[in-house]
Amino acid sequence: MKGKNTDNGSGFSRRNFIKGGAAAAAGFMIVPRHVLGRGFTAPSDKLVVAGIGAGGKGESDINNFYKSGNAEIAFLCDVDDRQAAASRKRFPKAEYIHDWRELLDKHAKKFDAVSVSTPDHNHAIIALAAMQLGKHVYVQKPLTHDIYEARILTEAAKKYKVVTQMGDQGASNDGVRELKEWFEAGIIGDVHTVHCWTDRPVWPQGIPWPSQKAEVPKELNWDLWLGTAPYKDYIENLVPFNWRGWWDYGTGALGDMGCHIIGPVFKVLELGYPTEVNCSVSTIYEGIFKRANYPDSGPVSSSVHFKYKGKDGKDIELNWMDGGIQPERPEELGPNEIMGDGGNGAIFVGTKGKMMCDTYGRNARLLPTSRTEQVKVAEKYKRVEGGSEGHYAQWVNACIAGHGNMEVSSPFEGYAGPLTECILMGNLAIRSFDHPVPNKDGDGHSFPGRGITLQWDGPNMKVTNFDAANQFVKREYREGWSLAKV
Template sequence: MKKEEENKPNNNRRDFIKTGAMAAAAFMIVPRHVLGRGFVAPSDRLVVAGIGVGGKGQSDIAMFHKSGKANIGFLCDVDTRRAANSVNAFPKAKFYKDWREMLDKEHKNFDAVSVSTPDHTHAIAALAAMQLGKHVYVQKPLAHDIYEARILTEAAKKYKVVTQMGNQGASNDGTRILKEWHEADLIGDVHTIYAWTDRPVWPQGIPWSTAKPEVPKELDWDLWLGTAPYKNYVDKLVPFNWRGWWDYGTGALGDMGCHLLETPFSVLKLKYAKDVQCSVGSVYVDEFKRGYFPESCPPSSHVTLTFPKTEKTLGDVTVHWMDGGIQPERPAELGPNEIFGDGGNGTLFIGTKGKMMCDTYGLNPRLLPLSKNENLQVAQKYARVEGGDAGHYKQWVEAAIAGYGKKEVSSGFEIAGPLTEALLMANLAIRGYDVVRDELGEDVYPGRSAKLLWDNDAMRITNFDEVNQFVKRDYREGWKNLTL
């Protein structure tokens, strides 16, 4: 059979699956909660509904299933091309295009929801599931704006559901090793962090296309836009290039920050930053003028965040974020041919007695100079997650089966929420401000020359009000704003 034919919707097949699934419900997709509060099903399996099941969503639900303790009961995606592999992998799962319809019609038939959509629809889908009492796994970053992240953090406690963000490096051994080294006082008091990435690997700093191609018939463009303002479809935005547009994505910080800054958050117990400043790269608008396109993330940035003292530090901690290939100065303790981070990405801890670094996801932790790692022995203090980053999925499944508060997860929303907020606060400095024209007719962003001061309780910048419009966005008509 040709691939095109395999991916075509088949009404007869779906009718058969629907009928077969109903007949098999007693042993296949009966959710655990219908058997009574606290009852452990004989199969002890979690029934998961996937929202966004192509790409990363495809691998997410495959990993839940691979845990051996989850059934994939329902699939939802606005693009049947992207969903095809998951539909073929889980032929008994009922398919929907609109997650709202799936939750409305099927919420009694599953226990948990995985959300792996573009950033701008993470929060609204996750909160709707949580309000139905469903455990949720949400891809990183947790949300598109700060208000959404705060709401999800509070919702996890209010609705008493098991949560996990998809920064799977939080379950790696590396983070735990770095915590043990720090607590053994191997590098002293950590006061400065550098994290860097070679991303974006998608277009940024560009104007929105004026072309108006036809929307692929397999894609429901209006549903894909969801909460975002309506715009005409452009080629290649789906499935990946949306990351570089503020209406949908959160740039390199949203994509990689949750992987590279999770280790400092975990090691130092960082939470909410108190100020932020930045510099950004520009592009040539034409041969005589450099500038920015406010709808699109810039091609590179360097952001500096200040975090207040924690129980793991003696004072404030300065965190530097660099993207677009910008890297910090190589530590003097690192040999001239020794790899800095993993080459394109990394995290560096600077303490009063020494330095340590790791790769993406907290992998490959090592002290500097590298000779210090020879015959290094530090007692294990923190339990490891079985399977490391792959175990991140099974950890959530098992915690959801056990019930709220019964088992530990590596990136529950009480951890993932503040981490995401810090990244999104950094994006306030990157993204900006109302563009104004100077006397030469150049576009300038006046707030980029300021240190923005953050009032965490009020969730606002106190010294440059223009940027607060991005703390909480208004959803498009027809999409209800988040409320607990």
């Protein structure tokens, strides 16, 4: 099926989306076995899942849905036969399809929910199309590639009333709930500063797009893999992992790890949109004193500084560091104690003390760490059975229960969507900082975004003091692809 532009923007007919819209408006529907056909179990018994992106993290997600005991894997969809091989072997009865548009257009009556684990640039268009057909969706982090897309999926979750979950499994960890209980009990006082850091990227960044194209592997449908992204010739080692460092497809270190590290902070402090953000990035040189700028790729390292309004109206500063940069070590931490998990973590600084956690909000502790066992606070928030591993079963069971009948840890509306917007606002600052503009006399480039603290109007998704930055709020899709209206 060719990806030509249509009313819905993803290759479907208007007829199919009208039919799907009726199902979406009704929320979750119990479909009898005779409608599903032989080999499919009614969703009143088990959730019938279609996995779009069957390799890598997608394979892990699909396996975890199945391990819940309440899901059947009915369809596998991938553009790369090599990546899908393991899932196809494990689920031989699942029908295998290359094009997600064909899956949704021709087989939507045969499944209840969709798992989306593609590269970031295709998350939104797939998830929205599934939601408009009344399908529950589980989408890997970051929820979307662009701020605009995150807002659209948040609005779609509200309108279509399907169960949504982002794949940031740490949102289901006990540690996040412990941190929130300590904070709300006033143990560390009012939080005014937070430090978050990661040792990512562990893929190439800060490099130019290779000049040598490569032969497309016979198992890979390159045009479908590109999807919404601009057409470029295939290059070596881009798939299955190194796409993360290229802005056309990925969201860099902040996009990859921000949901796992900033996410617990967002949940504990109940943050909204940032009010401002500024950053600095690593500098690369070619030769002596000659800066090489590579706008196609994320930086080797960056430091991003957000400002929020807390619930009490006071400012909260959130500092992000990646590429191995770390904040100053807290004086309360012993000389042989690990800060965060070593490469990643978050530290909350309050008026009465500090608390810290690892990636995914794991291993929550007060500082000094001896306080962790000394301070006793009543359990206020129900734990997710299985913690981070239970994140998958939680979504499966919530889908079976129906929209609004069971809580999930990372719903698009109220959490995953706004969190993703925050994280991508950091990337907007990075790209604005490192975006070259030709000088008028043509003898070089300038970087007008440097040294500017961007003022952010969250409700309207707009930088108010540097208009050039707004080009990164919403990207242009490749011809033949567009995001449907909600």
